[in-house]
Amino acid sequence: MIRFSKLARVTAALTTPLTAEDFLALFNPVYSSRQLRGIVTRVAHETEDSATIYFRPGNGWHAHQAGQWARIGVELDGVRQWRSYSLSNAAGHDPAITVKDAGAVSHVLVRDTKPGDVLFLAPPQGDFVLPEHPRSLLMLTAGSGITPVMSMIRTLIPRRPDANVVLINSNSTPEKSLFREELDELADQFPNLTVRHWFTSARGRLQFTAKTIADLCPDWRTRAAYACGPEGFLNDAEELWEREAALEQARTVPNVTAGAEAEASRTGTLTIERFSTDLTAGAGHDGGLVTFEQSDREVQADGDTPLLDIGEDAGVLMPSGCRMGICHSCLVPLRAGQVRDLRSGELHNTPGQLIQTCVSAAAGPVNLDL
C-alpha cells in the first residue's frame, strides 16, 4: 500500500485534478481513500425484521473495539443518507452491523442489501466499551440495544474465563429477541455468562426498582453496569442508579474517614449508550436558537430570516454569494437541528448536510459548523 501511495503521487502529474484512484475506481469502486467504502460479503437474517450485514472495509477503516458503532451511508433515491449502527460482532473479527427494519435507511439495509453491494462508511467510534480491567458486569438491554452488548459478550466470554457477565435482555416476544439462541448456547457453554430474558408480552415492562433488578441479579450493586436500549428504558435505568447513589451518599456522609470502605460498597457505575439523539424539532415558522459552533455565537432567529442574514448580523464570517439560492457559495454544514428552505418549505435536519444559508431559516434550534 505504501508503494501504491508513492506511485499515486508520481502519477498525479498525469491525472491532476483527479487522482490515480479516480481512474482505478473505473475498475473497482473500493479504490478511494477520500471516501471510505465497504463491500458487503454476507447478509444473515436474524429475526423477521432484522439482519446482520457483514462487510469488508477499504482503506481508512480501523478495527473496532467491542461496543463501538460506525456511521453507515446508503443511497436512497440518489441521495446519500447516513445512520449510526453498533457493530455486533466480536472485536478482532470482520465488522458487521445488525440492523432492525425501523426507518427508511434501515429498511433498505435489511430488505435490499445483498453481497457485493457497496456501503459508505466512517471508522468505528464510541466510548461504550468494556472496562480496561476485568470486573463483574451487568448488561441491561432492550430490543436492538443488544447489538453493541452482543459484540462485548462475543469478545469477552469465550476468551476470558475470569469474566463474569449477567445479561438482562428485554424484548416483546422470544421471536423478536435478537441473538436469543446464540446467547442461550453461550450461557450453557460458559459458566461465566448468565442470561435473563425478559419478555414484555408475558411480564409487562421491566420495572427499574431495586427489588426487580435484585431478583434478576442479586449482586447488581457491585457490578459495573452497561445499558443500551430505547430512551425510556435508559432514563429508567439512570434514575434507579441515581437514586441508589443518593442513598449511598446519605449513608456514607457521617463516616467520611472510612472513605476506602465506602468506595467498595458503593453502587457500581452505569454506562449507557443512546442510539437516538433527541432532536427538538420546532414546527412551522417559529424559528429557534441558532448556534454558530466555531464562532461561539448564539442568536435567537425568527423562522423567516435567512440564516445567512442572522449570521452576518451576529458578526459571523459567513460565506456568501448570490443571496438567492442559485450559486451555492454560502453552504455551511448543519451540526444538529432543523432548517426550512424558504423557497419550498422543505425541512432539512440531517447532521452533516450542507445548508444553503441564504435561503434557509431556522425551524427549531439549529447548530451550524461555522
Added chain:
Amino acid sequence: MTTTVTRPGALAASGHPLVRPDAAKHLTDEQVEELGRELDAVRDDILAKRGATDAAYIRRVIKLQRSLEFAGRGTLLFSKYKPAWFAGTAMLSLAKILENMEIGHNVLHGQWDWMRDPDIHSTTWEWDFVTPARSWQHTHNDLHHRWTNVIGKDRDIGYNLLRMDPDQPWKPFNLGNPLYNAILAPVFEWGIALYDLEIPEYKEGLKSKEAMNRDLKAVGVKVVKQFSKDYAATPAVAMLTGSGKQALYGTLAANAIRNFWAHAVIFCGHFPDGTDTFTEEEVDGETRGDWYVRQMIGSANISGSRLMHFLTGNLSHQIEHHCFPDLPSNRYAEVAVRVREICTRYKLPYTTGPLPKQVGSTWAKIFKLALPPRKAKTATA
C-alpha cells in the same frame, strides 16, 4: 430582524422594477407575478422527480469521461503512429469537452449537491481547466448569474475585452474586436483564468490586495499543474515510445479544440441577436417574476440533436439554465418545453437557433460593435 435592504434572496413576489424592460412592457404586475409562480412550479416539479435515475446519469457521464480521458491519454503515448495520434487526440478532446461542460460547469453550479456525494459536489470539485474552480464560481455563479446582462454589473458582457453591447461606450481599442475574439478562441481557458482574477476590480479598489494575492497564488498552483500534465508529463512518458513530440502536439490540439468549442458555445449564451441587456433601473425593485423575465430574454438557446445538447453540457438550454441554474442538466430538455410554452403565452421572446446561425449572429455583432456608433444613433440614445 429589521434589515430593509432588498436582497434577491427575498425578492418580492409582487410589485415592479423602476423600469420594466421593453420586451416585457406589455405585461401587468399581476401577469409577471403569475409568470413567477408558474416558473416556480416548473422547478418544484423537477425537484419532486429528481432521484436515482438522475444520480445514475451523472455517474455514467463521469465514468464515460474518465474512460475517454484514460484511453485518449494512453493512446497518445503511441502517437508516433498517425492513427494513434488521431484517435488519442479525438478521445482526449472529447474527454476535456465533457469534463468542462456537462460535468465541471454543472457540478460547480451545485446541480448535483443534492446527492450529498462529497466526490460530486460544488464545494469539493476541481476541474481540468486553468482557472481554479473557486475563482470561477465567484465570477460566474455569483456575479454573472445574479446580474445576468445588466450593463455595469455583469462583466461577462465582453469579459472586459470585447465591446458586446451598443450601450458600452466605444473606444478606438474596440476596432480590434474581431481580432481579439479570434485570438481568444483557441486560448479560451487562459482568457477565463485571467478574467477570473478580476484585475479591473482590483485596479478600481473593489478587490483587496489580500484577495488578489490569494487568487494569484491559487491560479499559479493550478497553472503549474495543468501545464505540466499536458505539456510535460504526458510527452515525457510518450518519449519512452519515441512519441514525445507527437504527444505534445496531441495535448495542444486537444486543449485548443476544447477551447474553440467552449468559446463558441459560451458566446452563443447571451450574445446572439434577440438577447436583451438591461440597465440598473430595470433591476431596481425587480420581483421574482421580473427576475425570471430578465433571465429568459437575456439568454439564447442553441437548437439541435440530443448529442449536440450533450456536447454543449446542456448550455444549449441557456434560457432554462439561467432560470434554474442548480437543476440537474439532464432535466433541462424537459424544462425547455414548458419554459418555451410560458414565453409564447406571455408573448415574450424565446431566442433559439442552430449553432451556425447563433455563432454567425454573435460574430456579426462583434464586427458591428468594433465600429463607433453612427451619429444619428448617438443623438437618439
